Amino acid sequence: xxxxxxxxxxxxxxxxxxxxxxxxxxxxxxxxxxxxxxxxxxxxxxxxxxxxxxxxxxxxxxxxxxxxxxxxxxxxxxxxxxxxxxxxxxxxxxxxxxxxxxxxxxxxxxxxxxxxxxxxxxxxxxxxxxxxxxxxxxxxxxxxxxxxxxxxxxxxxxxxxxxxxxxxxxxxxxxxxxxxxxxxxxxxxxxxxxxxxxxxxxxxxxxxxxxxxxxxxxxxxxxxxxxxxxxxxxxxxxxxxxxxxxxxxxxxxxxxxxxxxxxxxxxxxxxxxxxxxxxxxxxxxxxxxxx
Amino acid sequence: xxxxxxxxxxxxxxxxxxxxxxxxxxxxxxxxxxxxxxxxxxxxxxxxxxxxxxxxxxxxxxxxxxxxxxxxxxxxxxxxxxxxxxxxxxxxxxxxxxxxxxxxxxxxxxxxxxxxxxxxxxxxxxxxxxxxxxxxxxxxxxxxxxxxxxxxxxxxxxxxxxxxxxxxxxxxxxxxxxxxxxxxxxxxxxxxxxxxxxxxxxxxxxxxxxxxxxxxxxxxxxxxxxxxxxxxxxxxxxxxxxxxxxxxxxxxxxxxxxxxxxxxxxxxxxxxxxxxxxxxxxxxxxxxxxx
Numbered sequence: 101x102x103x104x105x106x107x108x109x110x111x112x113x114x115x116x117x118x119x120x121x122x123x124x125x126x127x128x129x130x131x132x133x134x135x136x137x138x139x140x141x142x143x144x145x146x147x148x149x150x151x152x153x154x155x156x157x158x159x160x161x162x163x164x165x166x167x168x169x170x171x172x173x174x175x176x177x178x179x180x181x182x183x184x185x186x187x188x189x190x191x192x193x194x195x196x197x198x199x200x201x202x203x204x205x206x207x208x209x210x211x212x213x214x215x216x217x218x219x220x221x222x223x224x225x226x227x228x229x230x231x232x233x234x235x236x237x238x239x240x241x242x243x244x245x246x247x248x249x250x251x252x253x254x255x256x257x258x259x260x261x262x263x264x265x266x267x268x269x270x271x272x273x274x275x276x277x278x279x280x281x282x283x284x285x286x287x288x289x290x291x292x293x294x295x296x297x298x299x300x301x302x303x304x305x306x307x308x309x310x311x312x313x314x315x316x317x318x319x320x321x322x323x324x325x326x327x328x329x330x331x332x333x334x335x336x337x338x339x340x341x342x343x344x345x346x347x348x349x350x351x352x353x354x355x356x357x358x359x360x361x362x363x364x365x366x367x368x369x370x371x372x373x374x375x376x377x378x379x380x381x382x383x384x385x386x387x388x389x390x391x
Numbered sequence: 392x393x394x395x396x397x398x399x400x401x402x403x404x405x406x407x408x409x410x411x412x413x414x415x416x417x418x419x420x421x422x423x424x425x426x427x428x429x430x431x432x433x434x435x436x437x438x439x440x441x442x443x444x445x446x447x448x449x450x451x452x453x454x455x456x457x458x459x460x461x462x463x464x465x466x467x468x469x470x471x472x473x474x475x476x477x478x479x480x481x482x483x484x485x486x487x488x489x490x491x492x493x494x495x496x497x498x499x500x501x502x503x504x505x506x507x508x509x510x511x512x513x514x515x516x517x518x519x520x521x522x523x524x525x526x527x528x529x530x531x532x533x534x535x536x537x538x539x540x541x542x543x544x545x546x547x548x549x550x551x552x553x554x555x556x557x558x559x560x561x562x563x564x565x566x567x568x569x570x571x572x573x574x575x576x577x578x579x580x581x582x583x584x585x586x587x588x589x590x591x592x593x594x595x596x597x598x599x600x601x602x603x604x605x606x607x608x609x610x611x612x613x614x615x616x617x618x619x620x621x622x623x624x625x626x627x628x629x630x631x632x633x634x635x636x637x638x639x640x641x642x643x644x645x646x647x648x649x650x651x652x653x654x655x656x657x658x659x660x661x662x663x664x665x666x667x668x669x670x671x672x673x674x675x676x677x678x679x680x681x682x
Contacts, residue, residue: 122557123536127544131535179502184494203475205547207498208540211470214502215534218509222526231526232517235509243506244422245414249499253418256496266413 103148106159107141110167114220118212130201130209131216134174139192142376143279144170146301149372150283150294153365157288164224165234165282168217172242173275175213178206180252186327193322214242225286233285241278246270255333264334268306269299276302289363297359301373304352308380310337311345346381353377394439397450398432401458405511409503421492421500422507425465430483433667434570435461437592440663441574441585444656448579455515456525456573459508463533464566466504469497471543477618484613505533516577524576532569537561546624555625559597560590567593580654588650592664595643599671601628602636637672644668 101109115135119128144166151162181188181196183203188196198206221238225231244250251271254262280298281291313328314337328335336345356373360366392400406426410419435457442453472479472487474494479487489497512529516522535541542562545553571589572582604619605628619626627636647664651657 118535120536124541124544124548126547127535127541175502179498182498184498202547205544207470207473207475208544208547211466211501211505211533212535212538212540214505215530215538215540218526219530219534222523222530226523226526231522232513235513235517235522235526239506239510239513242502243510244409244418244503245411247503247506249503249506250415250418253415253496253499256417256493256499257415 103145107144107166110163114167118216130197130205134178134197134209143173147279147283150280151287153363153369154284154287154289155364161225161286164221165286168221169279171213171217175210176248178210190323234282237278237281241274248275267334272306273299273302293361297356300352300356304349307336307345307349310335315342394436398435398457401454405458405507409507421488421496425469425488425500434464438570438574441571442578444654444660445575445578445580446655452516452577455512456577459512460570462504462508466501467539469501481614525573528569528572532565539566558625563597564590564593584652588647591643591647595640598627598636598640601626606633
């Protein structure tokens with residue numbers, strides 16, 4: 101089974117656990133809306149790619165780690181879209197969760213997806229001594245002091261006090277780092293060696309997002325463009341200009357390729373990273389990346 | 392060390408892990424505001440009381456379970472107070488988190504507290520085979536389909552479709568059940584035998600809260616009264632009248648006492664439950680409870 105099919109199956113199974121005949125009907129629908137149809141699934145694909153590169157020996161643990169990380173990513177998008185943050189009406193070309201189901205259910209769907217992520221880890225890796233280390237990695241990537249909720253909290257600090265690198269590391273980079281590290285740990289390998297690869301990929305992804313926000317066609321993105329400037333948010337495309345940001349993306353992708361630790365599947369993983377880096381560019385800028 | 396001191400120490404240690412020199416400063420402050428100064432800590436006290444009754448042999452796991460459950464309770468209060476739910480200005484006699492720190496940080500503080508709860512479990516029980524079962528119990532109590540976020544989601548369904556018992560079980564009862572079960576599991580005992588005790592106590596607590604909301608002095612409660620009626624929420628005091636709700640509370644407390652499974656510390660635990668049931672009544676109604 102290919103990686104994308106494994107991820108979709110693991111996410112569908114997780115969401116099945118969160119629904120049932122005695123559940124409030126609209127909560128389950130709001131959670132489904134947040135997770136399906138699929139986005140790029142870039143974090144769980146990274147997780148499974150690293151697990152494979154490390155000689156995966158526990159597919160249930162790898163699937164659980166990948167699904168948990170994607171559920172947490174989806175939860176963060178639901179809360180990030182809320183009126184008190186980005187007030188985004190559209191996500192992946194459809195109404196955002198709070199536009200489709202109302203603000204209360206968007207808050208609760210996000211909360212429930214966070215919990216479901218940890219339940220999914222416990223179900224897939226609960227019998228293994230790897231559960232504790234996996235929880236440490238995933239928890240650190242999403243909570244305070246340096247996970248994605250902390251990254252979002254930097255948007256609540258005075259802009260002049262925010263370090264762009266620190267902000268992007270916690271807003272995006274750390275969940276990529278966790279995806280890579282959790283993939284390794286799910287396969288019985290040491291996680292720390294994979295942090296740098298994930299961080300570089302995550303920073304590349306954030307820079308690419310900034311470029312798309314500043315330069316791309318809204319229809320191509322599935323959400324409105326120009327939000328960072330309108331909302332006064334930190335952005336590499338605003339700080340360095342679009343061409344400076346493109347150079348930065350190329351550098352980060354090259355650093356990610358160089359950061360693959362020695363392992364059985366290193367060659368295939370480097371190829372995957374190069375093709376991801378190309379995919380990250382808006383179509384209007386494609387072809388300029390040589391990672 | 393007494394139970395309350397252990398709980399406060401475990402919570403303070405958990406929050407220390409969530410802060411640091413590179414963290415966004417106001418997020419940590421918002422999380423502290425949500426957890427301290429302490430409320431009644433009734434759930435973690437139940438957890439430690441059951442662990443003790445079961446012959447506690449792993450205090451770190453019991454402390455972690457107790458702290459995790461209280462962190463999840465605090466997180467639910469922060470989100471429950473948000474403008475899109477109760478729009479509560481006051482909690483425990485102080486401004487609610489969103490009134491003190493703004494709505495974005497209230498959402499993020501709640502999210503971070505949920506994550507911190509699972510991190511706390513992993514830190515305290517990560518080396519033990521009890522981590523998986525503890526996570527299953529705690530996760531089921533806070534997520535979908537039947538945990539406290541599902542309980543809150545029933546408030547987003549048409550009122551005529553909501554079963555009061557189901558609503559109260561998931562809104563409050565299940566976290567009490569989890570507190571009792573997690574206390575038992577942290578001590579190596581079987582959790583299921585403790586569910587009924589927790590459910591009855593939780594339902595008693597919810598009924599007491601409904602009575603206080605309908606009948607109590609706002610200063611005594613530390614938050615405004617009469618919110619259930621104003622917001623059209625399910626309430627035992629509205630369904631049965633205050634005196635009917637008091638009778639129901641007495642019955643539930645008696646059932647909780649009867650539900651204590653055979654164990655070394657059963658006598659002490661029954662005494663604790665009786666004194667809790669008295670404490671749950673507003674001062675204006677005290678003396679009528681004979682549990």
